[in-house]
Amino acid sequence: xxxxxxxxxxxxxxxxxxxxxxxxxxxxxxxxxxxxxxxxxxxxxxxxxxxxxxxxxxxxxxxxxxxxxxxxxxxxxxxxxxxxxxxxxxxxx
Amino acid sequence: xxxxxxxxxxxxxxxxxxxxxxxxxxxxxxxxxxxxxxxxxxxxxxxxxxxxxxxxxxxxxxxxxxxxxxxxxxxxxxxxxxxxxxxxxxxxxxxxxxxxxxxxxxxxxxxxxxxxxxxxxxxxxxxxxxxxxxxxxxxxxxxxxxxxxxxxxxxxxxxxxxxxxxxxxxxxxxxxxxxxxxxxxxxxxxxxxxxxxx
Numbered sequence: 001x002x003x004x005x006x007x008x009x010x011x012x013x014x015x016x017x018x019x020x021x022x023x024x025x026x027x028x029x030x031x032x033x034x035x036x037x038x039x040x041x042x043x044x045x046x047x048x049x050x051x052x053x054x055x056x057x058x059x060x061x062x063x064x065x066x067x068x069x070x071x072x073x074x075x076x077x078x079x080x081x082x083x084x085x086x087x088x089x090x091x092x093x
Numbered sequence: 094x095x096x097x098x099x100x101x102x103x104x105x106x107x108x109x110x111x112x113x114x115x116x117x118x119x120x121x122x123x124x125x126x127x128x129x130x131x132x133x134x135x136x137x138x139x140x141x142x143x144x145x146x147x148x149x150x151x152x153x154x155x156x157x158x159x160x161x162x163x164x165x166x167x168x169x170x171x172x173x174x175x176x177x178x179x180x181x182x183x184x185x186x187x188x189x190x191x192x193x194x195x196x197x198x199x200x201x202x203x204x205x206x207x208x209x210x211x212x213x214x215x216x217x218x219x220x221x222x223x224x225x226x227x228x229x230x231x232x233x234x235x236x237x238x239x240x241x242x243x244x245x246x247x248x249x250x251x252x253x254x255x256x257x258x259x260x261x262x263x264x265x266x267x268x269x270x271x272x273x274x275x276x277x278x279x280x281x282x283x284x285x286x287x288x289x290x291x
Contacts, residue, residue, distance in 0.1 A: 074121035078128030
C-alpha cells in the first residue's frame with residue numbers, strides 16, 4: 001500500500017495546499033492591492049511549476065529540453081500578450 | 094516496434110515519446126488560448142455597465158471547494174500514473190476513477206455557481222465583464238467536461254486491453270491534460286476570484 005503513495009508526490013500535494021492557503025491570506029486579511037497581487041503571482045507561478053515538475057514529469061526523459069523550451073515559449077508569449085494589452089488598454093501608458 | 098524496457102511503459106517506443114512531446118506542444122497552444130481569455134478578462138473586468146461587479150457576485154466557499162476538488166484530483170491522477178508505472182492495473186484504475194469522480198464534483202459546483210450567477214442577474218448578455226467572465230470560466234469548464242468523457246474511455250480501454258505501451262501512453266497523455274486543467278484553475282482562482290474579491 002505504501003508504495004502507491006510516493007513521498008515526492010505526497011509532499012507536492014501538501015505543498016500545493018500550503019500555497020493555496022497562503023494565497024487565501026490575500027483574501028482574508030486587509031492588505032494593499034500590490035502586496036496581495038505579489039503574493040498571488042508568487043503562489044500561482046510556484047504552484048504551476050510544481051505541477052509541471054512533480055506531477056507532469058516534464059524533466060524525466062531526453063525530451064526534457066524540448067518540453068521546457070516549449071513551456072517557456074508559451075508562457076513568454078502569454079505574458080507579453082497579457083501585460084502588453086494591460087499596458088495599452090488598462091494602464092494607459 | 095522497438096520497445097526500450099529501461100523507460101516507463103508510456104515512453105517505451107519512439108512513437109510513444111513523440112506523442113508525449115506532441116501533446117506538450119498542444120499544451121503550449123492551450124496556454125495561449127487561456128492567455129487570450131485572461132487578456133480579454135483583465136481588459137474588460139471593470140466594464141460592468143448596469144450589472145454587478147466581481148466583488149458582488151463571487152462567493153468564496155464554492156470556489157474554495159472547487160479548488161480543493163481539482164487540486165486533489167490532480168494529485169490522485171498523479172498517483173494513478175505512479176501505480177501504472179509499477180504495473181498495478183487495479184490501483185491505477187481506482188485512482189483514475191477517483192480522479193473522474195472529483196472532476197465530476199468540481200463540475201457540479203461550477204454548474205451550481207453558474208446558476209447562482211444567472212439568479213443574481215449576471216448573464217452572458219449583462220455586461221462586458223459578465224460576458225468575459227462566463228466565457229473564461231465556461232471554456233475551462235468545457236475542458237473539464239471533455240476530460241471526464243476522455244478519461245472514461247481511457248478507463249474502459251485499460252479494463253479491456255490491460256496495460257500495454259499503447260494504453261499506458263494514452264493514460265499518461267490524459268494525465269498531462271488533467272494536470273494542465275488544474276494549472277489553469279490555479280490562475281482562475283488567483284486572478285479572477287481572489288483578485289476580484291480582494
